[in-house]
Amino acid sequence: MSRGAEVTTGPIPIGQFVALVKSTLKRDPLFQHQVLKGEVSGMKVARSGHTYFDLRDDQGQMSCAIWKNRCHIDGSIKDGSEVVIIASIDVYAPRGSMTLSVEKIEPVSTIGALEETRRKLISALRDDGSLDRPRLQIPQIPKHIAIITGAGSAALSDMQRLIENRWPGLRRTIIGVTVQGDGSASNICQALAAAREMSKPEIAKKLQRPVVDLIIVARGGGSAEDLWTFNLEAVARAIIASPVPVISAIGHESDILVSDLVADIRASTPSNAIERCVPEKNSILMWFDEIEGRLENSVLRRFGESRQHLISLTARLRLAPLAGLSKAKDKLNGLKMRINSSSQQMLSSEKSRLVRIETILQSSHPKRVLERGYSMAQTTDGEILSSVKNITSGQEITMTFADGSAFADITKIIEDDEK
Amino acid sequence: MNEKISYNEAVSRLETIVSELEKGGKGLDETLAMFEEGAALLKVCQSELDAAEGRLAELSLEEINSQIEG
Numbered sequence: 001m002s003r004g005a006e007v008t009t010g011p012i013p014i015g016q017f018v019a020l021v022k023s024t025l026k027r028d029p030l031f032q033h034q035v036l037k038g039e040v041s042g043m044k045v046a047r048s049g050h051t052y053f054d055l056r057d058d059q060g061q062m063s064c065a066i067w068k069n070r071c072h073i074d075g076s077i078k079d080g081s082e083v084v085i086i087a088s089i090d091v092y093a094p095r096g097s098m099t100l101s102v103e104k105i106e107p108v109s110t111i112g113a114l115e116e117t118r119r120k121l122i123s124a125l126r127d128d129g130s131l132d133r134p135r136l137q138i139p140q141i142p143k144h145i146a147i148i149t150g151a152g153s154a155a156l157s158d159m160q161r162l163i164e165n166r167w168p169g170l171r172r173t174i175i176g177v178t179v180q181g182d183g184s185a186s187n188i189c190q191a192l193a194a195a196r197e198m199s200k201p202e203i204a205k206k207l208q209r210p211v212v213d214l215i216i217v218a219r220g221g222g223s224a225e226d227l228w229t230f231n232l233e234a235v236a237r238a239i240i241a242s243p244v245p246v247i248s249a250i251g252h253e254s255d256i257l258v259s260d261l262v263a264d265i266r267a268s269t270p271s272n273a274i275e276r277c278v279p280e281k282n283s284i285l286m287w288f289d290e291i292e293g294r295l296e297n298s299v300l301r302r303f304g305e306s307r308q309h310l311i312s313l314t315a316r317l318r319l320a321p322l323a324g325l326s327k328a329k330d331k332l333n334g335l336k337m338r339i340n341s342s343s344q345q346m347l348s349s350e351k352s353r354l355v356r357i358e359t360i361l362q363s364s365h366p367k368r369v370l371e372r373g374y375s376m377a378q379t380t381d382g383e384i385l386s387s388v389k390n391i392t393s394g395q396e397i398t399m400t401f402a403d404g405s406a407f408a409d410i411t412k413i414i415e416d417d418e419k
Numbered sequence: 420m421n422e423k424i425s426y427n428e429a430v431s432r433l434e435t436i437v438s439e440l441e442k443g444g445k446g447l448d449e450t451l452a453m454f455e456e457g458a459a460l461l462k463v464c465q466s467e468l469d470a471a472e473g474r475l476a477e478l479s480l481e482e483i484n485s486q487i488e489g
Contacts, residue, residue: 140427141471151479171473175483187480194483203487210470284468291433292461298440299454306447 015093022091025098031089036100037108040081055085055100064100071104082108114224118231121258125236135264136245138277141284142214144171144204145277146195146244148188151176155220155249155270162274167281171210173198179219184229188217192238192246199244214277215242217259218249218270227251230259239263249273370402380407388413426467429460436460 012020025031036055043053049068054061064087066073077083084107087100125131149156156174163170175194177187195215197203204211217239219227229235230250236258239246248263249270260266267273362368366376377385378398385391395410424432436457440450478486 137427139425140430141467143467143471144473167471169472169475171471172475173483174475174477176477176479190484191480194480194487197487198483207486209473209476281468288461288465291437291457294437294441295433295454295457295461298437298443299450302440302443302445302447302450305443 014096018091018093018096022093025089025091033086033088033103035084035086037082037084040077040083041079043077043079053079055083062098062100064102066102066105071102073105074107077105077107084108114228114231118258121231121233121236122261124233125240125258125262130236130240130262133240138245138247138265139213141279142170142277143210144173144198144212145214145216146173146175146191146198146212147216147218148175148177148191148195149216149218149270150179150220153179153220155218158220159216159218159270159274162271163278166274166278170278173209173212180222180226180229185232185234188229189234189238192217192242195244196242212244215244215246216249216267216270216273216277217246217263218267218273219251220270221252221255224255227255227257230257232258235259236262247273247277367402370400376400388415424460424463426464429463429467433457433460433464 038055038057038061041054041056041061043051045051051066051068051073053064053066055064056062064085083105085100085102086104087102090099090101091097092099122131147156147159149159151174163172173195175191177191178184179188192215195212198207198209198212201211217230219230227250230248239248239259239262245264247265247267248257248259249267249272250257250259251269253268256266265273265276267276370376376399378400379385380396380398382398385397391397391410391413393410393413397408397410399406399408436453439445440453440457445453
Protein backbone atom coordinates (compact mmCIF):
# COMPACT_ATOMS: atom_id res chain seq x y z
CA MET A 1 0.00 0.00 0.00
CA SER A 2 1.36 3.34 -0.99
CA ARG A 3 1.96 6.07 1.54
CA GLY A 4 2.66 8.60 -1.15
CA ALA A 5 1.82 12.26 -0.58
CA GLU A 6 -0.33 12.22 -3.70
CA VAL A 7 -2.99 10.01 -1.92
CA THR A 8 -4.06 12.60 0.63
CA THR A 9 -4.62 16.26 0.70
CA GLY A 10 -3.83 16.39 4.40
CA PRO A 11 -6.11 16.82 7.48
CA ILE A 12 -9.71 17.98 6.81
CA PRO A 13 -10.72 21.07 8.75
CA ILE A 14 -13.51 20.16 11.21
CA GLY A 15 -15.87 22.77 9.84
CA GLN A 16 -15.61 21.20 6.41
CA PHE A 17 -16.23 17.79 7.93
CA VAL A 18 -19.38 18.94 9.78
CA ALA A 19 -20.62 20.51 6.55
CA LEU A 20 -19.97 17.18 4.84
CA VAL A 21 -21.96 15.33 7.50
CA LYS A 22 -24.80 17.83 7.20
CA SER A 23 -25.02 17.63 3.44
CA THR A 24 -24.82 13.84 3.53
CA LEU A 25 -27.64 13.55 6.08
CA LYS A 26 -29.79 16.12 4.29
CA ARG A 27 -29.34 14.31 0.99
CA ASP A 28 -30.33 10.93 2.41
CA PRO A 29 -34.13 10.44 2.22
CA LEU A 30 -33.95 8.16 5.24
CA PHE A 31 -33.28 11.18 7.43
CA GLN A 32 -35.78 13.53 5.83
CA HIS A 33 -39.52 13.78 6.53
CA GLN A 34 -39.29 10.60 8.57
CA VAL A 35 -42.13 9.39 10.80
CA LEU A 36 -40.77 8.83 14.30
CA LYS A 37 -42.22 8.07 17.67
CA GLY A 38 -41.08 8.46 21.23
CA GLU A 39 -41.75 10.12 24.54
CA VAL A 40 -41.58 13.88 25.01
CA SER A 41 -39.14 15.01 27.65
CA GLY A 42 -37.78 18.37 28.80
CA MET A 43 -40.28 20.35 26.75
CA LYS A 44 -39.86 24.12 26.87
CA VAL A 45 -41.02 27.11 24.89
CA ALA A 46 -38.29 29.67 24.34
CA ARG A 47 -38.88 33.42 24.36
CA SER A 48 -38.46 33.32 20.65
CA GLY A 49 -41.65 31.22 20.48
CA HIS A 50 -39.81 28.12 19.28
CA THR A 51 -40.48 24.91 21.18
CA TYR A 52 -37.68 22.57 22.16
CA PHE A 53 -37.85 19.07 23.61
CA ASP A 54 -36.11 15.73 23.54
CA LEU A 55 -37.77 12.76 21.91
CA ARG A 56 -36.71 9.60 23.67
CA ASP A 57 -37.34 5.97 24.33
CA ASP A 58 -35.36 3.42 26.25
CA GLN A 59 -32.86 3.03 23.42
CA GLY A 60 -31.90 6.67 22.78
CA GLN A 61 -32.94 10.25 22.36
CA MET A 62 -32.53 13.27 20.12
CA SER A 63 -33.27 16.96 20.54
CA CYS A 64 -36.19 18.32 18.57
CA ALA A 65 -37.23 21.79 17.62
CA ILE A 66 -40.62 23.06 16.56
CA TRP A 67 -40.18 26.35 14.88
CA LYS A 68 -42.70 28.99 15.82
CA ASN A 69 -45.87 28.74 13.75
CA ARG A 70 -44.39 25.88 11.78
CA CYS A 71 -46.97 23.34 13.06
CA HIS A 72 -49.83 22.97 15.48
CA ILE A 73 -49.02 21.54 18.88
CA ASP A 74 -51.81 19.61 20.62
CA GLY A 75 -52.41 21.12 24.08
CA SER A 76 -52.32 17.69 25.72
CA ILE A 77 -48.72 17.09 24.69
CA LYS A 78 -46.40 17.49 27.61
CA ASP A 79 -43.45 15.74 29.20
CA GLY A 80 -44.07 12.01 29.25
CA SER A 81 -46.47 12.10 26.29
CA GLU A 82 -45.98 9.48 23.65
CA VAL A 83 -45.98 11.27 20.33
CA VAL A 84 -45.57 10.58 16.64
CA ILE A 85 -43.67 13.24 14.71
CA ILE A 86 -42.71 13.88 11.15
CA ALA A 87 -39.28 15.47 11.15
CA SER A 88 -36.12 15.96 9.19
CA ILE A 89 -32.63 15.92 10.54
CA ASP A 90 -30.52 19.02 10.60
CA VAL A 91 -27.00 19.62 11.80
CA TYR A 92 -26.21 22.86 13.58
CA ALA A 93 -22.70 23.38 12.40
CA PRO A 94 -21.47 25.83 15.08
CA ARG A 95 -22.03 23.15 17.75
CA GLY A 96 -21.86 20.05 15.59
CA SER A 97 -25.17 18.98 17.09
CA MET A 98 -28.02 17.20 15.40
CA THR A 99 -31.58 18.41 15.72
CA LEU A 100 -34.82 17.07 14.42
CA SER A 101 -36.78 19.82 12.81
CA VAL A 102 -40.39 18.88 13.52
CA GLU A 103 -42.94 19.33 10.76
CA LYS A 104 -45.84 17.62 12.46
CA ILE A 105 -46.45 16.35 15.98
CA GLU A 106 -49.37 14.28 17.30
CA PRO A 107 -50.04 12.38 20.49
CA VAL A 108 -50.07 8.62 19.94
CA SER A 109 -53.57 7.33 20.37
CA THR A 110 -53.44 6.63 24.09
CA ILE A 111 -54.45 2.97 24.23
CA GLY A 112 -52.26 2.03 21.30
CA ALA A 113 -49.22 3.35 23.10
CA LEU A 114 -50.34 1.81 26.35
CA GLU A 115 -50.67 -1.54 24.65
CA GLU A 116 -47.16 -1.17 23.38
CA THR A 117 -45.75 -0.38 26.83
CA ARG A 118 -47.75 -3.23 28.31
CA ARG A 119 -46.36 -5.61 25.73
CA LYS A 120 -42.85 -4.39 26.45
CA LEU A 121 -43.35 -4.69 30.20
CA ILE A 122 -44.58 -8.25 29.85
CA SER A 123 -41.61 -9.24 27.74
CA ALA A 124 -39.25 -7.54 30.21
CA LEU A 125 -40.88 -9.44 33.08
CA ARG A 126 -40.56 -12.63 31.12
CA ASP A 127 -36.91 -11.92 30.39
CA ASP A 128 -36.02 -11.22 34.01
CA GLY A 129 -37.80 -14.38 35.17
CA SER A 130 -40.55 -12.60 37.12
CA LEU A 131 -43.30 -14.43 35.26
CA ASP A 132 -41.78 -17.86 35.86
CA ARG A 133 -40.73 -17.27 39.44
CA PRO A 134 -42.09 -19.75 41.98
CA ARG A 135 -45.32 -18.49 43.48
CA LEU A 136 -46.11 -18.24 47.17
CA GLN A 137 -48.67 -20.63 48.60
CA ILE A 138 -51.74 -19.00 50.01
CA PRO A 139 -52.64 -20.09 53.55
CA GLN A 140 -55.40 -22.66 53.83
CA ILE A 141 -57.09 -20.51 56.43
CA PRO A 142 -55.95 -16.89 56.20
CA LYS A 143 -55.59 -15.35 59.66
CA HIS A 144 -55.43 -11.77 58.49
CA ILE A 145 -56.21 -10.64 54.97
CA ALA A 146 -55.26 -7.19 53.73
CA ILE A 147 -57.67 -6.14 51.02
CA ILE A 148 -56.43 -3.29 48.86
CA THR A 149 -59.30 -1.85 46.86
CA GLY A 150 -61.32 1.25 46.14
CA ALA A 151 -62.75 2.68 49.35
CA GLY A 152 -66.53 2.22 49.35
CA SER A 153 -66.47 0.43 45.98
CA ALA A 154 -69.00 -2.11 44.80
CA ALA A 155 -66.18 -4.62 44.53
CA LEU A 156 -65.46 -4.15 48.23
CA SER A 157 -69.05 -4.67 49.33
CA ASP A 158 -69.28 -7.79 47.14
CA MET A 159 -66.17 -9.18 48.78
CA GLN A 160 -67.34 -8.27 52.28
CA ARG A 161 -70.68 -9.99 51.76
CA LEU A 162 -69.04 -13.09 50.39
CA ILE A 163 -66.56 -13.31 53.26
CA GLU A 164 -69.35 -13.06 55.81
CA ASN A 165 -71.23 -15.85 54.03
CA ARG A 166 -68.26 -18.14 53.97
CA TRP A 167 -66.48 -17.35 57.20
CA PRO A 168 -68.29 -14.91 59.46
CA GLY A 169 -65.90 -12.64 61.32
CA LEU A 170 -62.81 -13.61 59.34
CA ARG A 171 -60.16 -11.08 60.29
CA ARG A 172 -59.33 -8.55 57.60
CA THR A 173 -58.01 -5.08 57.09
CA ILE A 174 -59.40 -3.09 54.21
CA ILE A 175 -56.93 -0.58 52.82
CA GLY A 176 -58.90 1.97 50.81
CA VAL A 177 -57.04 3.36 47.79
CA THR A 178 -57.76 5.13 44.51
CA VAL A 179 -57.77 2.48 41.85
CA GLN A 180 -57.63 4.55 38.69
CA GLY A 181 -56.16 7.70 37.27
CA ASP A 182 -53.32 9.88 38.43
CA GLY A 183 -51.62 8.73 41.56
CA SER A 184 -53.45 5.41 41.71
CA ALA A 185 -50.33 3.38 40.95
CA SER A 186 -48.31 4.99 43.72
CA ASN A 187 -51.32 4.76 46.02
CA ILE A 188 -51.53 1.01 45.40
CA CYS A 189 -47.77 0.60 45.82
CA GLN A 190 -47.98 2.40 49.17
CA ALA A 191 -50.84 0.14 50.23
CA LEU A 192 -48.79 -2.93 49.28
CA ALA A 193 -45.91 -1.50 51.29
CA ALA A 194 -48.23 -0.97 54.27
CA ALA A 195 -49.53 -4.55 53.97
CA ARG A 196 -45.94 -5.73 53.82
CA GLU A 197 -45.24 -3.84 57.06
CA MET A 198 -48.26 -5.47 58.64
CA SER A 199 -46.82 -8.86 57.77
CA LYS A 200 -43.91 -8.18 60.12
CA PRO A 201 -44.45 -9.68 63.58
CA GLU A 202 -43.24 -6.57 65.45
CA ILE A 203 -45.65 -4.29 63.56
CA ALA A 204 -48.49 -6.80 63.91
CA LYS A 205 -47.84 -6.88 67.64
CA LYS A 206 -48.05 -3.11 67.80
CA LEU A 207 -51.37 -3.19 65.92
CA GLN A 208 -52.55 -6.01 68.21
CA ARG A 209 -53.49 -8.17 65.26
CA PRO A 210 -52.01 -11.28 63.71
CA VAL A 211 -49.54 -10.78 60.89
CA VAL A 212 -51.06 -10.21 57.46
CA ASP A 213 -50.71 -13.52 55.65
CA LEU A 214 -52.59 -12.76 52.46
CA ILE A 215 -53.09 -9.68 50.29
CA ILE A 216 -55.90 -9.16 47.81
CA VAL A 217 -55.56 -6.36 45.27
CA ALA A 218 -59.00 -5.90 43.81
CA ARG A 219 -60.91 -3.62 41.50
CA GLY A 220 -64.26 -4.01 39.82
CA GLY A 221 -64.79 -3.87 36.08
CA GLY A 222 -64.12 -0.80 33.95
CA SER A 223 -62.73 0.35 30.64
CA ALA A 224 -59.24 -0.61 29.60
CA GLU A 225 -58.06 2.90 30.54
CA ASP A 226 -59.76 2.61 33.94
CA LEU A 227 -57.95 -0.63 34.68
CA TRP A 228 -54.65 0.56 33.28
CA THR A 229 -53.03 1.23 36.63
CA PHE A 230 -52.76 -2.54 37.04
CA ASN A 231 -50.68 -2.75 33.86
CA LEU A 232 -48.03 -0.41 35.21
CA GLU A 233 -44.58 -1.59 36.05
CA ALA A 234 -44.52 0.00 39.51
CA VAL A 235 -47.59 -1.99 40.58
CA ALA A 236 -46.23 -5.17 39.00
CA ARG A 237 -42.87 -4.77 40.76
CA ALA A 238 -44.55 -4.09 44.11
CA ILE A 239 -46.58 -7.30 43.75
CA ILE A 240 -43.50 -9.30 42.76
CA ALA A 241 -41.60 -7.95 45.76
CA SER A 242 -44.33 -8.85 48.23
CA PRO A 243 -43.21 -11.39 50.85
CA VAL A 244 -46.88 -12.15 51.45
CA PRO A 245 -48.90 -13.99 48.78
CA VAL A 246 -50.87 -11.61 46.59
CA ILE A 247 -54.13 -12.34 44.77
CA SER A 248 -54.81 -10.04 41.85
CA ALA A 249 -58.52 -9.63 41.15
CA ILE A 250 -59.01 -6.88 38.62
CA GLY A 251 -62.02 -6.24 36.43
CA HIS A 252 -63.95 -9.05 34.83
CA GLU A 253 -63.10 -12.55 33.70
CA SER A 254 -61.85 -11.33 30.30
CA ASP A 255 -59.53 -8.64 31.66
CA ILE A 256 -56.01 -9.92 32.02
CA LEU A 257 -53.65 -7.35 33.42
CA VAL A 258 -49.97 -7.40 34.19
CA SER A 259 -50.82 -7.56 37.90
CA ASP A 260 -52.70 -10.80 37.15
CA LEU A 261 -49.67 -12.23 35.42
CA VAL A 262 -47.25 -11.52 38.25
CA ALA A 263 -49.50 -12.20 41.25
CA ASP A 264 -49.32 -15.46 43.17
CA ILE A 265 -52.92 -16.13 42.19
CA ARG A 266 -55.01 -14.51 39.50
CA ALA A 267 -58.67 -14.32 40.39
CA SER A 268 -61.08 -13.51 37.57
CA THR A 269 -63.12 -11.09 39.70
CA PRO A 270 -63.00 -9.70 43.25
CA SER A 271 -65.67 -12.22 44.30
CA ASN A 272 -63.65 -15.02 42.77
CA ALA A 273 -60.69 -13.91 44.90
CA ILE A 274 -62.74 -14.49 48.04
CA GLU A 275 -63.98 -17.85 46.80
CA ARG A 276 -60.43 -18.91 46.20
CA CYS A 277 -58.89 -17.87 49.49
CA VAL A 278 -61.66 -17.92 52.08
CA PRO A 279 -62.76 -21.48 52.79
CA GLU A 280 -66.31 -22.18 53.85
CA LYS A 281 -66.07 -22.55 57.57
CA ASN A 282 -68.79 -25.18 57.63
CA SER A 283 -66.99 -27.41 55.17
CA ILE A 284 -63.80 -27.11 57.25
CA LEU A 285 -65.73 -28.05 60.36
CA MET A 286 -67.19 -31.02 58.48
CA TRP A 287 -63.72 -32.04 57.45
CA PHE A 288 -62.62 -31.91 61.08
CA ASP A 289 -65.54 -34.09 62.09
CA GLU A 290 -64.72 -36.55 59.35
CA ILE A 291 -61.01 -36.70 60.25
CA GLU A 292 -61.85 -37.03 63.91
CA GLY A 293 -64.21 -39.91 63.12
CA ARG A 294 -61.69 -41.64 60.89
CA LEU A 295 -59.00 -41.21 63.50
CA GLU A 296 -61.15 -42.72 66.21
CA ASN A 297 -62.48 -45.51 64.02
CA SER A 298 -59.07 -46.56 62.86
CA VAL A 299 -57.82 -46.73 66.43
CA LEU A 300 -60.91 -48.54 67.63
CA ARG A 301 -60.55 -51.00 64.77
CA ARG A 302 -56.92 -51.53 65.65
CA PHE A 303 -57.90 -52.20 69.23
CA GLY A 304 -60.70 -54.47 68.02
CA GLU A 305 -58.17 -56.43 66.02
CA SER A 306 -56.01 -56.69 69.09
CA ARG A 307 -58.96 -57.85 71.14
CA GLN A 308 -59.78 -60.50 68.56
CA HIS A 309 -56.21 -61.59 68.58
CA LEU A 310 -56.28 -61.74 72.35
CA ILE A 311 -59.47 -63.81 72.29
CA SER A 312 -58.02 -66.30 69.87
CA LEU A 313 -54.83 -66.45 71.91
CA THR A 314 -56.85 -67.10 75.05
CA ALA A 315 -58.72 -69.91 73.35
CA ARG A 316 -55.52 -71.46 72.15
CA LEU A 317 -54.07 -71.06 75.61
CA ARG A 318 -57.00 -72.95 77.11
CA LEU A 319 -56.69 -75.76 74.64
CA ALA A 320 -52.96 -75.95 74.80
CA PRO A 321 -52.69 -78.01 78.05
CA LEU A 322 -55.28 -80.47 76.75
CA ALA A 323 -53.41 -80.87 73.56
CA GLY A 324 -50.27 -81.32 75.61
CA LEU A 325 -51.95 -83.87 77.86
CA SER A 326 -53.22 -85.98 75.03
CA LYS A 327 -49.78 -85.94 73.55
CA ALA A 328 -48.36 -87.07 76.87
CA LYS A 329 -51.00 -89.77 77.08
CA ASP A 330 -50.09 -91.02 73.65
CA LYS A 331 -46.50 -91.13 74.67
CA LEU A 332 -47.35 -93.04 77.79
CA ASN A 333 -49.41 -95.54 75.86
CA GLY A 334 -46.58 -96.02 73.48
CA LEU A 335 -44.22 -96.61 76.33
CA LYS A 336 -46.64 -99.04 77.92
CA MET A 337 -46.93 -101.00 74.75
CA ARG A 338 -43.23 -101.06 74.36
CA ILE A 339 -42.81 -102.16 77.94
CA ASN A 340 -45.45 -104.85 77.55
CA SER A 341 -44.01 -106.31 74.46
CA SER A 342 -40.47 -106.23 75.77
CA SER A 343 -41.45 -107.81 79.09
CA GLN A 344 -43.37 -110.48 77.30
CA GLN A 345 -40.36 -111.17 75.24
CA MET A 346 -38.32 -111.30 78.36
CA LEU A 347 -40.82 -113.62 80.06
CA SER A 348 -40.90 -116.06 77.27
CA SER A 349 -37.13 -116.20 77.06
CA GLU A 350 -36.99 -116.67 80.84
CA LYS A 351 -39.55 -119.44 80.56
CA SER A 352 -37.58 -121.33 78.03
CA ARG A 353 -34.49 -120.80 80.11
CA LEU A 354 -36.30 -122.29 83.10
CA VAL A 355 -37.36 -125.27 81.06
CA ARG A 356 -33.79 -125.74 80.02
CA ILE A 357 -32.60 -125.53 83.62
CA GLU A 358 -35.31 -127.95 84.71
CA THR A 359 -34.18 -130.42 82.13
CA ILE A 360 -30.64 -130.08 83.31
CA LEU A 361 -31.75 -130.36 86.91
CA GLN A 362 -33.85 -133.36 86.23
CA SER A 363 -31.08 -135.08 84.38
CA SER A 364 -28.73 -134.50 87.32
CA HIS A 365 -31.18 -135.70 89.98
CA PRO A 366 -29.50 -138.39 92.24
CA LYS A 367 -32.31 -140.78 91.45
CA ARG A 368 -31.34 -140.67 87.77
CA VAL A 369 -27.79 -141.59 88.80
CA LEU A 370 -29.04 -144.44 90.90
CA GLU A 371 -31.14 -145.62 87.94
CA ARG A 372 -27.95 -145.88 85.96
CA GLY A 373 -26.67 -148.55 88.45
CA TYR A 374 -24.93 -146.43 91.06
CA SER A 375 -25.84 -146.59 94.77
CA MET A 376 -25.44 -144.10 97.58
CA ALA A 377 -23.82 -144.85 100.93
CA GLN A 378 -25.08 -143.09 104.03
CA THR A 379 -24.58 -143.35 107.74
CA THR A 380 -27.55 -144.58 109.62
CA ASP A 381 -28.08 -140.94 110.54
CA GLY A 382 -28.49 -140.21 106.86
CA GLU A 383 -25.12 -138.53 106.34
CA ILE A 384 -23.82 -139.12 102.84
CA LEU A 385 -20.57 -141.08 102.79
CA SER A 386 -18.39 -139.92 99.94
CA SER A 387 -15.00 -141.04 101.35
CA VAL A 388 -13.66 -144.26 102.93
CA LYS A 389 -11.99 -142.05 105.48
CA ASN A 390 -15.33 -141.36 107.10
CA ILE A 391 -16.09 -144.99 107.83
CA THR A 392 -14.76 -147.47 110.21
CA SER A 393 -14.59 -151.21 110.08
CA GLY A 394 -17.67 -152.87 111.60
CA GLN A 395 -19.80 -149.65 111.06
CA GLU A 396 -23.34 -150.22 109.85
CA ILE A 397 -24.26 -148.14 106.83
CA THR A 398 -27.26 -147.71 104.62
CA MET A 399 -27.05 -148.33 100.87
CA THR A 400 -29.64 -146.63 98.77
CA PHE A 401 -30.54 -147.98 95.30
CA ALA A 402 -32.89 -146.74 92.71
CA ASP A 403 -35.66 -149.00 93.81
CA GLY A 404 -34.92 -149.41 97.54
CA SER A 405 -32.29 -149.56 100.28
CA ALA A 406 -30.29 -152.09 102.27
CA PHE A 407 -28.28 -152.05 105.46
CA ALA A 408 -24.65 -153.33 105.37
CA ASP A 409 -21.74 -153.82 107.77
CA ILE A 410 -18.24 -152.65 106.77
CA THR A 411 -15.86 -155.59 106.93
CA LYS A 412 -12.76 -154.17 105.37
CA ILE A 413 -11.56 -150.74 104.27
CA ILE A 414 -9.20 -150.33 101.35
CA GLU A 415 -8.03 -146.79 100.70
CA ASP A 416 -7.11 -145.88 97.13
CA ASP A 417 -4.13 -144.06 98.43
CA GLU A 418 -0.99 -143.81 96.50
CA LYS A 419 -2.24 -145.22 93.35
CA MET B 420 -44.62 -32.27 68.81
CA ASN B 421 -43.59 -28.93 67.40
CA GLU B 422 -45.87 -26.23 68.78
CA LYS B 423 -45.16 -23.91 65.91
CA ILE B 424 -46.54 -26.26 63.29
CA SER B 425 -48.52 -24.39 60.62
CA TYR B 426 -52.09 -25.14 59.80
CA ASN B 427 -51.15 -26.61 56.42
CA GLU B 428 -48.52 -28.85 58.00
CA ALA B 429 -50.93 -29.92 60.70
CA VAL B 430 -53.58 -30.78 58.13
CA SER B 431 -51.25 -32.78 55.93
CA ARG B 432 -49.77 -34.59 58.95
CA LEU B 433 -53.30 -35.39 60.08
CA GLU B 434 -54.16 -36.81 56.67
CA THR B 435 -51.02 -38.93 56.79
CA ILE B 436 -51.73 -40.19 60.29
CA VAL B 437 -55.32 -41.11 59.47
CA SER B 438 -54.45 -42.93 56.27
CA GLU B 439 -51.55 -44.73 57.97
CA LEU B 440 -53.83 -45.80 60.79
CA GLU B 441 -56.49 -46.88 58.33
CA LYS B 442 -53.94 -48.98 56.51
CA GLY B 443 -53.42 -50.84 59.78
CA GLY B 444 -50.58 -53.16 60.64
CA LYS B 445 -49.13 -50.93 63.34
CA GLY B 446 -48.32 -51.97 66.87
CA LEU B 447 -50.68 -50.95 69.64
CA ASP B 448 -48.19 -48.57 71.21
CA GLU B 449 -47.54 -46.93 67.86
CA THR B 450 -51.25 -46.76 67.09
CA LEU B 451 -51.94 -45.11 70.39
CA ALA B 452 -49.05 -42.65 69.94
CA MET B 453 -50.28 -41.73 66.46
CA PHE B 454 -53.80 -41.31 67.72
CA GLU B 455 -52.61 -38.97 70.42
CA GLU B 456 -50.57 -36.99 67.92
CA GLY B 457 -53.61 -36.80 65.63
CA ALA B 458 -55.85 -35.60 68.43
CA ALA B 459 -53.30 -32.92 69.35
CA LEU B 460 -53.07 -31.83 65.70
CA LEU B 461 -56.84 -31.57 65.51
CA LYS B 462 -56.71 -29.27 68.51
CA VAL B 463 -54.06 -27.15 66.79
CA CYS B 464 -56.20 -26.92 63.65
CA GLN B 465 -59.29 -26.01 65.60
CA SER B 466 -57.45 -23.27 67.44
CA GLU B 467 -56.29 -21.97 64.04
CA LEU B 468 -59.95 -21.62 63.10
CA ASP B 469 -60.60 -19.53 66.15
CA ALA B 470 -57.49 -17.46 65.47
CA ALA B 471 -58.83 -16.52 62.03
CA GLU B 472 -61.65 -14.55 63.53
CA GLY B 473 -61.34 -11.13 65.01
CA ARG B 474 -61.82 -7.46 64.56
CA LEU B 475 -62.57 -6.02 61.16
CA ALA B 476 -60.79 -2.84 60.19
CA GLU B 477 -61.58 -0.66 57.23
CA LEU B 478 -58.96 2.04 57.02
CA SER B 479 -57.61 4.56 54.60
CA LEU B 480 -53.99 4.28 53.60
CA GLU B 481 -53.19 7.31 55.76
CA GLU B 482 -54.86 5.78 58.80
CA ILE B 483 -52.98 2.53 58.29
CA ASN B 484 -49.66 4.28 57.88
CA SER B 485 -50.23 6.37 60.98
CA GLN B 486 -51.08 3.18 62.89
CA ILE B 487 -47.96 1.47 61.65
CA GLU B 488 -45.77 4.44 62.46
CA GLY B 489 -47.58 5.43 65.65
